[in-house]
Amino acid sequence: MSTKHSSTETVIGIDIGGTGIKGGIVRLETGEMVGERFRIDTPQPSTPQAVAKVVKEIVDELMTRKHAPAADAPVGITFPAIISHGIARSAANVDKSWIDADVDKIFSEELGRDVQVMNDADAAGLAEARYGAGKGVKGTVLVITLGTGIGSAFIYNGKLIPNAELGHLEIDGFDAESKASASARERDGLSWEEYAGRLQRYFSHVEFLFSPELFIIGGGISKRSEDYLPALKLRAKIIPAQLANNAGIVGGALQAAVHFKITK
Numbered sequence: 001m002s003t004k005h006s007s008t009e010t011v012i013g014i015d016i017g018g019t020g021i022k023g024g025i026v027r028l029e030t031g032e033m034v035g036e037r038f039r040i041d042t043p044q045p046s047t048p049q050a051v052a053k054v055v056k057e058i059v060d061e062l063m064t065r066k067h068a069p070a071a072d073a074p075v076g077i078t079f080p081a082i083i084s085h086g087i088a089r090s091a092a093n094v095d096k097s098w099i100d101a102d103v104d105k106i107f108s109e110e111l112g113r114d115v116q117v118m119n120d121a122d123a124a125g126l127a128e129a130r131y132g133a134g135k136g137v138k139g140t141v142l143v144i145t146l147g148t149g150i151g152s153a154f155i156y157n158g159k160l161i162p163n164a165e166l167g168h169l170e171i172d173g174f175d176a177e178s179k180a181s182a183s184a185r186e187r188d189g190l191s192w193e194e195y196a197g198r199l200q201r202y203f204s205h206v207e208f209l210f211s212p213e214l215f216i217i218g219g220g221i222s223k224r225s226e227d228y229l230p231a232l233k234l235r236a237k238i239i240p241a242q243l244a245n246n247a248g249i250v251g252g253a254l255q256a257a258v259h260f261k262i263t264k
Ligand code: BGC
Pocket: 017, 018, 079, 080, 081, 082, 090, 092, 093, 119, 120, 121, 122, 145, 147, 148, 149, 150, 151, 152, 165, 167, 168, 177
């Protein structure tokens, strides 16, 4: 598809998660979402065909809105797996048929427009580093998203080092996200205090490995950070994401705009 696009002030970002697929229109100058986001449950099974259909439905809805981007503007898409050159290389919380699928091709064909695909937590990290809680912070910043799984973005001096998979560290014999994700808290019926205990174990280990200056917590439960963050004892500062659960949408849109040279 063409790499030349009409100028546009907004770009659509779509954030694909294990539980929900969310989209929004992002104003490139400020990184703000314009209007409400639009969400549809992730289809089960979450096969490439089924997910692509939902993504198309969301883009079609957003394109009817007043601040919709130019008709040929690229779409930024975030995906909950390792994404290398547009190809998925893992599938922890989506259908296994995504492994080795050409995610870029699947979505650009379904939408009939250019797309830029990246890992969901990397997108959230990029947005927080540019517009949010990590803006201007030097050194290592780790953005950890607590959702269906645990996602991570490794930022050094404002630059993203993609595809860190710190949700899959093995701790006490378990895959970390199976114990400390937001969905593990719900599954095991944990109180906030009990959940904070699991997060303490997880974050102490990550801190030991990487000595970040700052942890930023993303995902849906970043809104409830008062319930568990004050209990955590770490050397690094630990704060909730400023863009809350919209960071993925914003980061995905931003990356597409940069990739297709609509913005710097
Ligand atoms: C996946 C990551 C993803 C995270 C959050 C993990 O299970 O391996 O790629 O970023 O979930 O969705």
